[in-house]
Amino acid sequence: MKNETERSDKNNNIVQETSVAQDIVQLLLKIAFIVLAVFLIFTFLYGIVRINDVSMKPAIKDGDLVIYYRLDKRFISGDVAVFKDDGRTTTGRVVAVAGDTVDITKNGLKINGAEQISQDIYFDTTQFKDGVDFPVTVGSGQVFILGDNRPQASDSRIYGCIDIKDVKGKVIAIIRSRGI
Numbered sequence: 001m002k003n004e005t006e007r008s009d010k011n012n013n014i015v016q017e018t019s020v021a022q023d024i025v026q027l028l029l030k031i032a033f034i035v036l037a038v039f040l041i042f043t044f045l046y047g048i049v050r051i052n053d054v055s056m057k058p059a060i061k062d063g064d065l066v067i068y069y070r071l072d073k074r075f076i077s078g079d080v081a082v083f084k085d086d087g088r089t090t091t092g093r094v095v096a097v098a099g100d101t102v103d104i105t106k107n108g109l110k111i112n113g114a115e116q117i118s119q120d121i122y123f124d125t126t127q128f129k130d131g132v133d134f135p136v137t138v139g140s141g142q143v144f145i146l147g148d149n150r151p152q153a154s155d156s157r158i159y160g161c162i163d164i165k166d167v168k169g170k171v172i173a174i175i176r177s178r179g180i
Contacts, residue, residue, distance in 0.1 A: 045070060047169055049082060049089045050177075055147030055154055056080070056091050059120065063177050066091060068169035075143050075164070077111070080171040083145070083162055085154055091171060092145035092155050096138045103135035104157065109146075123150040131157045143167065 042048060047068050054062050059080070068082045075081060075094045082091050096102045096111050103110040109125040110116065116125075125146065127134060138144050142161040147153025156162060 046172075047082065049168075051091055052088070053090055053154070054149050054152055056093070057149040057152075058122075059148050060091055060171075060174055061176065065175035065177055066171050067173040067175070068171050070169040072170050073164050073167065075167075075170065081143065081145060081162075082168040082171060083166055084168070085159070089168065090154065092147050092153070094143045095146050096144035098138050098140045098142060100144070101135050101137045102144050102156075105134075121148055121150065123148075125150050128157050132160045136161065141165070 047070055049066055049068070051060055051064050051066055052062060060066060066082060075097055077095055077097065079094045080091055081094055082089060084090075095109065095116065101112055103113075104125055104127045108115060108117075136144065138161050141164050143164060144156045144161050146155045146157065
């Protein structure tokens, strides 16, 4: 009787050890699946980048993390886009799309002849000396982007219209990392 009890206890211990090992393997597989899913989502659908310039200040400050959606390349005036500029990733506000004519005069920014007044822009829109000659008509598959911090922004006033294929995506969220 004693031997049968000992054998039964041994079998129960072996079954419990096997069950614990299986549980650990299942947990590790679940964690690996979640990590893979997050990796794929942030590789193909969304992107996250840290912005290291002041072109969009105060909306996006130096050091903020920006989450953007990669698949939507249909921009309208007012959207904030993530794009590459001289090898660095930055952001800017779309002010004109394909077919629009952009003109910057002493009176400010004009799109298709209409003066643009934005409540969120605290600076005058001026031309840069070494920039684009105005007026500019935005071509098919292009956007014209300006930074909100107009005096210090590196934007389409310098390098012209941006091809939509060079735009990484549309900003959907900002994670403020400084000055909270």
